[in-house]
Amino acid sequence: xxxxxxxxxxxxxxxxxxxxxxxxxxxxxxxxxxxxxxxxxxxxxxxxxxxxxxxxxxxxxxxxxxxxxxxxxxxxxxxxxxxxxxxxxxxxxxxxxxxxxxxxxxxxxxxxxxxxxxxxxxxxxxxxxxxxxxxxxxxxxxxxxxxxxxxxxxxxxxxxxxxxxxxxxxxxxxxxxxxxxxxxxxxxxxxxxxxxxxxxxxxxxxxxxxxxxxxxxxxxxxxxxxxxxxxxxxxxxxxxxxxxxxxxxxxxxxxxxxxxxxxxxxxxxxxxxxxxxxxxxxxxxxxxxxxxxxxxxxxxxxxxxxxxxxxxxxxxxxxxxxxxxxxxxxxxxxxxxxxxxxxxxxxxxxxxxxxxxxxxxxxxxxxxxxxxxxxxxxxxxxxxxxxxxxxxxxxxxxxxxxxxxxxxxxxxxxxxxxxxxxxxxxxxxxxxxxxxxxxxxxxxxxxxxxxxx
Ligand SMILES: *Cc1c(COP(=O)(O)O)cnc(C)c1O
Numbered sequence: 018x019x020x021x022x023x024x025x026x027x028x029x030x031x032x033x034x035x036x037x038x039x040x041x042x043x044x045x046x047x048x049x050x051x052x053x054x055x056x057x058x059x060x061x062x063x064x065x066x067x068x069x070x071x072x073x074x075x076x077x078x079x080x081x082x083x084x085x086x087x088x089x090x091x092x093x094x095x096x097x098x099x100x101x102x103x104x105x106x107x108x109x110x111x112x113x114x115x116x117x118x119x120x121x122x123x124x125x126x127x128x129x130x131x132x133x134x135x136x137x138x139x140x141x142x143x144x145x146x147x148x149x150x151x152x153x154x155x156x157x158x159x160x161x162x163x164x165x166x167x168x169x170x171x172x173x174x175x176x177x178x179x180x181x182x183x184x185x186x187x188x189x190x191x192x193x194x195x196x197x198x199x200x201x202x203x204x205x206x207x208x209x210x211x212x213x214x215x216x217x218x219x220x221x222x223x224x225x226x227x228x229x230x231x232x233x234x235x236x237x238x239x240x241x242x243x244x245x246x247x248x249x250x251x252x253x254x255x256x257x258x259x260x261x262x263x264x265x266x267x268x269x270x271x272x273x274x275x276x277x278x279x280x281x282x283x284x285x286x287x288x289x290x291x292x293x294x295x296x297x298x299x300x301x302x303x304x305x306x307x308x309x310x311x312x313x314x315x316x317x318x319x320x321x322x323x324x325x326x327x328x329x330x331x332x333x334x335x336x337x338x339x340x341x342x343x344x345x346x347x348x349x350x351x352x353x354x355x356x357x358x359x360x361x362x363x364x365x366x367x368x369x370x371x372x373x374x375x376x377x378x379x380x381x382x383x384x385x386x387x388x389x390x391x392x393x394x395x396x397x398x399x400x401x402x403x404x405x406x407x408x409x410x411x412x413x414x415x416x417x418x419x420x421x422x423x424x425x426x427x428x429x430x431x432x433x434x435x436x437x438x439x440x441x442x443x444x445x446x447x448x449x450x451x452x453x454x455x456x457x458x459x460x461x462x463x464x465x466x467x468x469x470x
Pocket of ligand 1: 242
């Protein structure tokens with residue numbers, strides 16, 4: 018069962034941790050165990066009202082179960098409940114955060130950098146764009162229409178002007194449209210998404226770097242979902258491979274360990290190539306920093322309190338599964354990627370389905386529309402198949418995509434805003450590869466029930 022291993026793994030480690038505090042006078046927290054047990058039973062009942070995210074037949078949204086080592090290390094850290102706002106709040110977990118973040122930066126090819134964990138990708142992006150605004154006050158932020166919706170909102174919070182750039186028929190930022198905006202002279206930062214949330218599209222970073230040397234602007238790479246794919250360049254098609262290979266030339270990078278990195282929620286990460294941006298964070302808190310003269314994570318972060326346990330879980334996960342090409346972690350990513358390519362291949366061979374016209378998925382997200390006489394009919398069918406699959410325990414997702422994604426002719430930018438509801442599957446669990454046959458059987462049964470045939 019998916020839930021079992023953690024308590025068994027945790028008990029000996031908890032005892033070991035406890036032993037290291039035996040010199041303290043005994044102190045027994047007073048707990049009413051029967052009452053707690055009763056509340057926990059009620060909690061378990063409430064939690065059953067969820068999709069089974071932990072199971073390989075959950076192949077819908079971007080949800081990946083945390084690794085047992087991450088769950089156990091997080092729970093172990095709960096005996097201490099450190100706060101990584103400063104070393105006063107969590108000495109060990111601050112050190113572990115610094116080590117774990119250094120390992121993420123090394124994955125992107127950086128040994129000199131400034132960076133830390135955040136409570137989410139959104140907060141990490143907020144920090145990156147906040148630094149952009151400090152360096153170029155009032156200058157515009159631009160991102161593709163397929164960029165994460167929070168960039169627009171973040172820019173509003175930061176009171177920076179924002180505009181979106183059209184995307185092509187595979188969801189990548191249109192370079193001509195970007196260049197037209199750059200000519201206006203007021204763009205401070207281009208947000209380059211390596212792995213869009215909807216379809217896993219990879220913006221053309223090498224070409225955007227070439228534009229940077231002509232026009233001069235900051236590049237913020239939002240790879241909240243896609244960042245870890247730089248560990249498996251050989252499993253990617255050339256445009257995505259070249260984009261991930263160039264990631265070290267960005268000015269800032271965001272990646273979410275709580276997306277592809279096997280972590281519980283509450284773990285994002287922001288990195289800056291120039292450590293000198295740390296000057297913008299300077300503040301003087303009268304109550305947080307006392308016990309150490311070393312770097313405090315709270316001095317380089319917009320947030321104050323943060324879960325030290327998140328850093329502990331990430332550190333432990335890196336110990337077991339180092340972020341190296343060819344390692345077990347990279348292998349797990351490659352399995353999800355292989356599952357996505359196999360699903361896409363099967364969809365293309367079945368005329369009831371219409372995958373993206375421009376070709377195979379770039380990462381591990383597969384999207385397809387239903388073949389029907391009108392987009393309205395295709396949208397209705399997608400909704401019905403989504404339901405019929407769920408009735409067979411196969412959980413997919415729905416996504417609204419521009420119709421141009423299914424047109425073979427190149428589409429001039431500007432274009433048709435019409436959209437269609439599509440089915441979407443994020444095959445991000447390593448187990449998805451072994452389960453693809455069972456996923457396919459359920460999908461085709463649900464489709465036959467809905468469409469006949
Ligand atoms: C998920 C995601 C975000 C937002 O991250 P959260 O951790 O959900 O706040 C931002 N950008 C991209 C590309 C994402 O996929």
